[in-house]
Amino acid sequence: MNSGQLPLAGKHVLITRGSEQGEKFCMNVASKGGIPYMVPLIDFRAHEDINGPLFIKNIAQYDWIIFTSKNGVDYFFQHIQGHIDQSQFRESNIQFAVVGEKTREALDRYKLPSRFMPNVYTAEDFAREYFERELSAKRVLIPKGNLASKTIAESFRSHHIVADEWIVYDTYYPTEKTDNLIQLLTEDQLDIVAFTSPSTFNHFKKIIDQYHLDNHAKKIEIATIGTVTKRAVEQAGYEVSVCPQTFTIDSMFAELCTYFTENANERKL
Template identity: 70%
Template structure:
C-alpha cells in the first residue's frame, strides 16, 4: 500500500475523549496509519439537582424537551428511571428537539423521535432555526450539563416563554493520566491534538500552564470539533488548523486525514 493511501502514516494524534467515542477515534486513526494516544481530558457523572423532583412531577406540562448532547439524553433517562410516567413521551404530548446527530441517535435508542434538529449543530443556530421555522413552545425543559450554555433557554425567555434548565450531569477532569500527557508534551511526541469540546481544551491548557509547557504546545497542530471549541482555542492564543463543517468526531477525523493528505501532496 502506498503511503498516500495512509494519510496519517507516522503521525502521532492526541485524542482527548475517552469511552466508546475515544476508542473508535483511536481505531480510525490507526486504520489510516497514525499512532493514537488517548488521554481523556473530560469525563461525566450524574448531577443531583435539588429541583429534580419538581421537574419529574411536572413533566407532562412541558411542550418540548430539548437535548443539547447525547449525555443529556443518557443522564435524563437515568435520572427519571421510571419515576416519570414514561408513557407520556409516546403519546405525543411532548415533542423532542436535539442539537445534533449524535444526540438524535441517543434519543432514538429510547424509541423517541426528534421533531427538530438544526442544520448547524450549535446552540445559536438551534435558537435561530427553531423560531424561523415557526415552531414555538410556551414551556420547555432543557436537561443539560453543568457547563452547557444557557443560549437556548434565553432564546425562549426573551420571547416570553418558560424554559427550565435541569442540570442532569456534570463535567470533570479525570487527573489519572496527567503524567502521560506531560510526557508526550515534554518529548514533543505529538503531531496533532484533537479537541472534542471547549472543556477538553481548557483542561489541556490548564496543564500546559501549570507545567510551563507553552513552547511545546505551540508546536502542535490543533483540531477542533466545531466553532465553539475553535473559538476557545484561539482565545487562548493558539491557532486552529482543522475544523470540520459538521461538528462530529467522525467529521473531525476525516478533516485531519484530508489536512495531512494535502500536506503530503504539497511536498511532492
C-alpha cells in the same frame, strides 16, 4: 498498502475524549497509519439537581424537551428511571428537539422521535432556526450539563416562553493520565491534538500553564469540533489547523485525513 492510502502514516495524534467515542477515534487513526494516544481530558457523572424531583413531577406540563448533547439524553433517562415510563412520552403531547445528529441518535435509542434539529449544530443556530420555523411552545425543559451554555434557554425566554434548565450531569477533568500527557508534551512526541469541546481544551491549557509547557504545546497542530471550541483555542493564542463543517468526531477524523494528505501532496510539488 502505500502511504497514499495511509494519510496519517507516522502521525502522532492525541485524542482527548475517552469512552467509546475515544476508542473508536483511536481505531480510526490507527487504521490510517497514525499513532493514537488516548488521554481523556473530560469525563461525566450524574448531577443531583435539587429541582430534579420537581421537574419529574411536572414533566407533563412541558411542550418540548430540548437536548443539547448525547449525555443530556442519557443522563435524563437515568434520572427519570423508576419515576416515568418511556411509553408516557409516546402517549403525551411532549415533543423533542436535539442540537445535532449524535444527540438525535441517542434519543432514537430510547425509541423517541426528534421533531426538530437545526441544520448547523450549535446552540445559536438552534435558537435562530427554531423560531424561524415558527414552532410554538409555552414551556420547555432543557436537560443539560453543568458547563452547557444558557443560549437556548435565554432565547426562549426572550420570546416570553418559560425555559427550565435541569442540570442532569457534571463535566469534570479526570486526572488519572495527567503524567502521560506531561510526558508526551515534554518529549515533543505529538503532531496534532484533537479537541472535542471547549472543556477538553480548557483542561489541556490548565496542564500547560501549571507545568510551563507552552513552548512544547505551540509546536503541536490542533483540530477542533465546532466553532465554540475553535474560538476557545484561538482566544488562548493557539492556531487551529482542522475544524470540520459538520460538528462530529467522524467528520473531524475525515478532515484530519484530508489535511495531512494535502500537506503531503504539497511537499511533493
